[in-house]
Amino acid sequence: VARRFVGENVAADFKDEINALRVQEMLGPIKFRQQVVAAESEIGLATGLAWTEVGGEVLQIEATLTKGRGTVTLTGKLGDVMQESAQAALTCIKSRAERLGINLDFIRKRDLHIHVPEGAIPKDGPSAGITMAAAMASALMRVPVRKNVAMTGEITLRGKVLPIGGVKEKLLAAHRFGIDTIILPKDNEKDLPDVPEEVRNLLTINLVETIDEVIALALEDVPPTTEVGVGSAPLWT
Numbered sequence: 001v002a003r004r005f006v007g008e009n010v011a012a013d014f015k016d017e018i019n020a021l022r023v024q025e026m027l028g029p030i031k032f033r034q035q036v037v038a039a040e041s042e043i044g045l046a047t048g049l050a051w052t053e054v055g056g057e058v059l060q061i062e063a064t065l066t067k068g069r070g071t072v073t074l075t076g077k078l079g080d081v082m083q084e085s086a087q088a089a090l091t092c093i094k095s096r097a098e099r100l101g102i103n104l105d106f107i108r109k110r111d112l113h114i115h116v117p118e119g120a121i122p123k124d125g126p127s128a129g130i131t132m133a134a135a136m137a138s139a140l141m142r143v144p145v146r147k148n149v150a151m152t153g154e155i156t157l158r159g160k161v162l163p164i165g166g167v168k169e170k171l172l173a174a175h176r177f178g179i180d181t182i183i184l185p186k187d188n189e190k191d192l193p194d195v196p197e198e199v200r201n202l203l204t205i206n207l208v209e210t211i212d213e214v215i216a217l218a219l220e221d222v223p224p225t226t227e228v229g230v231g232s233a234p235l236w237t
Helices: 002-007 020-027 080-095 104-108 129-141 167-176 186-194 211-218
Strands: 045-052 055-067 072-075 110-115 149-151 181-185 204-208
Touching: 045 129, 045 167, 055 129, 055 167, 072 080, 080 129, 104 110, 110 129, 129 149, 129 211, 149 211, 167 181, 167 186, 181 186, 181 211, 186 204, 204 211
Parallel strands: 045 149, 072 110, 149 181, 181 204
Antiparallel strands: 045 055, 055 110
16 A cells, blocks of 8 residues: 555545455465354363463463373373473372362273363463363362363462462453453562553453362352362452
């Protein structure tokens, strides 16, 4: 358009409107598609937040049970650290089986498959720990994960939630995808002032210290047989 304006003998009041259709005509087919988050709350599907070199992204993590012998399968081109984080998440959930109302005999007769879509893209790091734990707990408890919740945080065998990096980029990604409730490690509270205020004001940010708080906040309806505490009210809204 600029070349046309300079190169052609156009009127002084020349005006050209660029809309979505014109952009597609000029640039051709879309080369990069934006991932969409789940439209409904689902069992075994949790939304995580990831940092990339070009900004934050959402990460859908799936967990599904099938009849088997208690084996665990991890797919989605996961790096060593992420695979270890998944193993730690599963051990943590198993250690809380009784209070979560999960029958260990049931687990032993089921195979658990954890998958992170877009398998062509390498993924690594510990920050998906609580997201994988939430997906596993959801699958084992048969309780959906809230569709409007995204989370990030490293997990330990004892269920502690450790801080992660890239908070600003991750929260901007959550906002971009229309997610309004965030679960963050308590120790990342110091990073929240870096997030633009206009974005921060639109998010309910829950700061947690344990996986028990994560499960209570992320799952739609924790059964009454559990002893998971709801935790404190959101500190940032």
